[in-house]
Amino acid sequence: MTIDEILRLVNIALGTASIDICPAGDVDGNGEITIDEIIAAVNAALTGCPSALPTATATSAILVPTSTATATDTPGVSVPSPTNTVGSSGSLGRNAAHTVPLLARSLTTIPALLSSITQIASGGAGLSARRTDAQKPCSGGGTLDFTCTQTTPRVSPRDYAVSFSACRLAAGAGDVLLNGSVTARSTEVGLLATCALPPLELSSLTATGVDVTLHDGGAVEIEHASFNVSGSLKATADLASSCRIGALDLTLTGSVVTTASSEVTTMTFESTRLRLQIDQFSTDCVPVAYRLTVDGPLSLVGDAIRGTFQSTVSGVVMQVAQSNGGLDVALSGNASADCLGGSAMLSTLANVHFTATAACPDAGAVLVTAGGTTRVTFATDEVDIDRGNDGSIDEILTSCQGLLCE
Numbered sequence: 263m264t265i266d267e268i269l270r271l272v273n274i275a276l277g278t279a280s281i282d283i284c285p286a287g288d289v290d291g292n293g294e295i296t297i298d299e300i301i302a303a304v305n306a307a308l309t310g311c312p313s314a315l316p317t318a319t320a321t322s323a324i325l326v327p328t329s330t331a332t333a334t335d336t337p338g339v340s341v342p343s344p345t346n347t348v349g350s351s352g353s354l355g356r357n358a359a360h361t362v363p364l365l366a367r368s369l370t371t372i373p374a375l376l377s378s379i380t381q382i383a384s385g386g387a388g389l390s391a392r393r394t395d396a397q398k399p400c401s402g403g404g405t406l407d408f409t410c411t412q413t414t415p416r417v418s419p420r421d422y423a424v425s426f427s428a429c430r431l432a433a434g435a436g437d438v439l440l441n442g443s444v445t446a447r448s449t450e451v452g453l454l455a456t457c458a459l460p461p462l463e464l465s466s467l468t469a470t471g472v473d474v475t476l477h478d479g480g481a482v483e484i485e486h487a488s489f490n491v492s493g494s495l496k497a498t499a500d501l502a503s504s505c506r507i508g509a510l511d512l513t514l515t516g517s518v519v520t521t522a523s524s525e526v527t528t529m530t531f532e533s534t535r536l537r538l539q540i541d542q543f544s545t546d547c548v549p550v551a552y553r554l555t556v557d558g559p560l561s562l563v564g565d566a567i568r569g570t571f572q573s574t575v576s577g578v579v580m581q582v583a584q585s586n587g588g589l590d591v592a593l594s595g596n597a598s599a600d601c602l603g604g605s606a607m608l609s610t611l612a613n614v615h616f617t618a619t620a621a622c623p624d625a626g627a628v629l630v631t632a633g634g635t636t637r638v639t640f641a642t643d644e645v646d647i648d649r650g651n652d653g654s655i656d657e658i659l660t661s662c663q664g665l666l667c668e
Contacts, residue, residue, distance in 0.1 A: 358606070358630040358638045359645045363622055363662045364571075366591045366614060368529045368562060369580055371487040371520050373549040375469060376510060376538060379444060379495065401546050402430025402437050410457035420448045420457055422464075426472075431546035434584045435479040436618075438548055442472035446495070460506055464495040467512075478618040484522065491516030491531065505547035510538045523621040527564030534558035541583075551583040556595075573597050578608070588617040593628065606632035614640060622662035 397407045407425040412418055426440035445468050448461035472489040493514040500508030514531040521527075535557045542551035556578045562571040578595030590613040598605030607630070614626030623640040629651065630636045637648040645659040 358608070358628060358636065359640075359647065359659055359662050361571075361597070362593060362608065362614065362628050362638070363616075363640075364527075364562065365578070365597075366580065366593060366623075367485075367522055367616070367621065368518075368520060368527055369554060369556065370582060370589065370591075371474070371485065371518055371529070372536060372554060373538065373552055373582075375472065375474060375487070375489050375491070375518070376549060379446075379467070379469070379510070400426075400429035400440075401432055404428035404430055404439075406440075412457050415456045416452060417455075419465075420450075420455070420461060422446045422448070422461070431548050432544045433476070433546070433548040434544055434550035436477045436484070437481075439475040439477065440472070442469070442489075444469045444472060460497070460499075462497050462499060464497075466492070467495050468492045482619065484618050486521045488519045489516070491518065493531075493533075503543065505540075505543045507540060507547075509540060512536045512538070523619060525565040525621060527562060530559075530561040530563075532559040532561075534560060552581075554580045554582065556580075588615060588620075590615050591623075591626075606630055611637070 397405050400406050405427050406429050407423075407427075409423045410420055412420045423443060423445045425443045429440040431438050431440065446461075446464040447466045448455070448463060449465045450461060450463055469489045469491050474487045474489065476484040476486075478484055491514045493512055493516075496511045497507050498509040498511075499506060513533055513535055515533055516531060518529045518531075519526065520529065537555040538549065539553040539555075540549045540551075541553070542549075544550050556575050558574065560573050560575050562573075574597070576596045576598075578593065578597060581592040583590050592610040592613050594609050596605055596607050609629045609631075611627040611629050612625070614623045614628065616623050622645075624642045625640060627637060627639040630638060634649065635651045637651040639646040639648070640662065643660060645662055646655045647657040647659065648654060649656045
C-alpha cells in the first residue's frame with residue numbers, strides 16, 4: 263500500500279471521492295471508509311498488503327478531458343495504449359500535459375498588454391511624457407502619444423489616452439511592438455490627483471484593437487496578441503522604481519486572440535481578476551520578470567484545443583522570467599471546468615522552460631493532484647507521464663498538444 267493509495271482512502275472518508283476508487287480499503291464492506299480502516303491501511307503500508315488496489319475510475323476529478331495525442335513506442339519502455347475515459351487516472355497525465363503549456367503560453371500575453379497600460383500608470387520613462395501635447399519617440403522606433411485631460415485639477419476625473427504607432431519598446435533580450443490605443447479614466451480626488459502625477463486607480467479601462475507583437479533578441483516573432491478588453495485597474499506605487507509601479511490589480515472582461523507557433527487561440531475573460539506583481543522592468547517599463555495571479559472565469563478556444571476549454575481558476579499563480587532565450591514558468595493553483603466535471607491542483611516541481619518560438623516546453627516537471635497524483639515531465643519532443651509519482655514512466659507522449667473539450 264502506497265502513500266497515494268492511503269490518500270485515496272482519506273479522500274473517500276472526507277466524502278470527496280467515491281468508494282469505487284479503492285474498494286479494497288473497505289474491510290467490512292459497508293461502503294464507507296472509517297478511521298480504523300485508514301489505520302489498517304497505514305499498518306499495511308508498513309508491513310505489506312496482500313491485495314493490490316485498483317486504479318482510479320471515471321469518478322476522479324480532473325482538469326481537462328482526454329487528448330487525441332498518441333503514445334510512441336520507445337525501446338525498453340512499456341507504453342500503455344491511451345484510454346479515452348474522461349476522469350480516469352490514465353487520462354489525467356495527458357490532460358495535464360496539454361493544459362499546463364496552454365495556460366502558460368496564453369497567460370504570458372497579459373503582461374504584453376500591460377506593456378501599454380504601464381505607460382499610463384508610469385508615464386513611460388519619465389514625467390516629461392505627461393505633457394498633453396507631447397508625442398514621444400519609442401526607443402526602438404515608432405511613436406507613443408500620451409494625453410491626460412482634466413477640467414479642474416484635483417476635482418474632476420482625469421481622462422487618459424495612449425496611442426501607439428509601430429512603437430517598439432525594449433523587453434529584456436527582445437522587444438514589444440505596439441499598435442492601437444488604450445483609454446482610461448481615473449476618478450481619484452485629492453492633492454495628488456493631477457495630470458502631472460501617475461494615477462493609482464483607473465475606474466475604467468478600454469483596450470480595443472490593440473495589437474502587441476513579442477520578438478526575441480534576433481527580431482524573430484514569438485507571439486502576436488490582439489486585445490479587445492475593458493475593465494478597471496489599481497496600481498501599487500513603488501517610488502524606488504523608475505517606472506513607479508510595484509504591482510497592478512485588474513478586473514478584465516473581453517477577449518485576447520493570440521498567434522504563436524502558427525496556432526491561433528482566443529482567451530476570454532468575464533470580470534476575471536488578475537494581479538501582476540512586477541519583479542523586474544525593462545528600460546522601457548515593460549514587465550520582464552513577474553508573478554501573475556488569476557482568479558475567475560477563463561475560456562480558451564483555438565487550433566490546439568479543437569473545441570472550447572471553459573474553466574474557473576482559483577489562485578493560479580504563474581511566475582515568469584526570461585531565461586536562455588526563452589521563458590521559465592512556475593505554475594501553481596487550482597482549475598475546474600463544468601464540461602470536465604471536476605478540478606485539479608497544479609504544482610511545478612521544476613520550472614517549465616519554453617524556447618522563444620516553441621508551443622511545447624523542452625524542460626520542467628509538474629505535479630497534478632486530482633483524485634490521484636501524477637507527475638508530468640517535459641523534455642525535447644517528449645512528455646513523460648508517471649502515474650502515482652512513483653518514479654516509473656507509465657506513458658510517453660510525442661507532443662504536449664491535443665484535444666481539450668469537444
